[in-house]
Amino acid sequence: MINLVQNEMTKLLGKRRFIIISVIILVLLSMFTYAQARQAETIKERLGTVDWRTELQQKIVDWQNRLSSAGQWREQLQIQIEQSQYYLDHDINPSEPGAPTFIRGFVENSAELFLPLLIMIIAVDLVSSERSMGTIKLLLTRPVSRFHILLSKYIALILSVSLVIFIFGLLSYIISAFMFGNQGWAAPVLTGFKVEGGELNISEVRLVSQWQYIIQQFGLAWFISLVVGTLSFMLSILMRSSAAGMGTMLACLIAGAILSNMVSSWTSAKYLFMVNLGLMNYVSGTAPPIEGMTLGFSLAVLAAWMLGSLVVSFAVFMRKDIY
């Protein structure tokens, strides 16, 4: 089994898939970091020569004065004070963030479309390319059952997803640390927002270290990518051509992005996988597309889709006549 998985990885490496993906990530990263750096410069110019420490101190004093009269906003103010105090204590300029802050923003924006797209490059022709090359005839006439062949391909997919996420994280760390510096890993980030009955519930909002937050983000990004990868894997078995599979999957992902903005009244849409891909929003506190959706719900829906497509994949692949 390990040998079979090794075979699959050799083929992926031979096709230079990981190199292509790394280049895409690299190009985009340099664009984003450049844009970010320019923005930071503009902010610095606007602020002029005022020392950010005195300014932040002033803000904290303001907030503290308002605490007594804040009423229901009291807790939020306290959290803001706590956060600002951290920046002050650790000598980090909040408007001049380091690598972790950049990575956090980058992952958040990439998880829903960009990363799944990269995974699709690998997953969508895992099986269909063997068919179009004709090598599937050799693969399936070995003394190895079809189940094991498909399983080795799926394990290779899981490894690839992990590898891509790792390359993504590594490259964004190297580039952003070079551009913005390596400070701020322990900086506090707000999390734990909940949307209930159309209102933001901040009763469970807490501060976590940025590195914990980023690990959580990468975990979710990995899961989203795996779900999209598994669905593409199924299409790769059902469809003869990689292009058709790629097109279908792309249409689904884009439909998801559009639907998320307009399905608030069509509640049964929450069972569609593409509406549930915005896992990052639960963590950062953006309202979900349909009321009543929670992180747990979305994870469950995605897991169900993934399981379903795996069952279909194996059922079809093991029975299919190869012409």
Added chain:
Amino acid sequence: MSSITLSVQGLRKVIGKRTIIKDLSFELKRGEVFGFLGPNGAGKTTTIRMLVGLIKPTSGTIHICGLDIAKEFTKAMSHLGCIVENPELYPFLSGMENLRHFAVMLKGTTQARIDEVVRLVGMQERVNDKVSTYSLGMRQRLGIAQALLGKPDVLILDEPTNGLDPSGIREMRAFIRFLAEEEGLTVLVSSHLLHEIQLMCDRVAIITKGEIIRVDSVTNLLSSEERLQWRLRPFALGKSVLGSLTELLNEQEETVTTIYSEQLSGDWNRKLVEAGVSVLEMNRKLPALEDLFLELTGGESID
């Protein structure tokens, strides 16, 4: 172990309402080269794909070395090597990487065995180059190397000489004979060229429209259909002499065709000469596949 290595009983494939393969049955023995002869679209490739487990038969059984491929697929497959249609390999890997890739899937295949098959097909020099740089002949050889990796008892080759140049075809033929005679393999070869089958095979099955219309040894099949073409002068006299000896099948200007007979043909020639007819030409003709089909199917056309 019994000498029957591949046994097919009542093989049938129905797609939709069309029966593509109709009740094929045949048995192959150790050390023989068996030809599968038929025009394009006769069902050769579909049958071969069923034999190697790519297509599931609607009914019927296939046994390789006594193992039912429907029940003991992996065990049965370990006795089989095959190339179905073109020898498709991974173009982005080298020949050696391709062989390693397939060797991994065959238990107990060592690097020594890989080197051995590479030597056997004479690919030592190019084996580390990428397959995308190979000529068709080299791919064909690498394909054979791949098929031989697991020391199979049965080798199935679909149109093995397709796309090869004349010297490549000769080499391939000699190689297939070598495998059967020296290594004791059973080789099943399909082709739509009678000539090809005649030069390689011991026995042949003629298949058309999904049915085997005849299984016989190549010598029997051909000799019963072989013809002798005579060019005689003077033609009229020659014709009447020959006509009194045997049946005249076909005549054109100056030539007449009769059956060929090892025992009698020399006799006829002597009688013609004694009667004062000059025999300008005696030409032994192998039947064309088309003629063979016409005779065997009683005029049914090939489509």
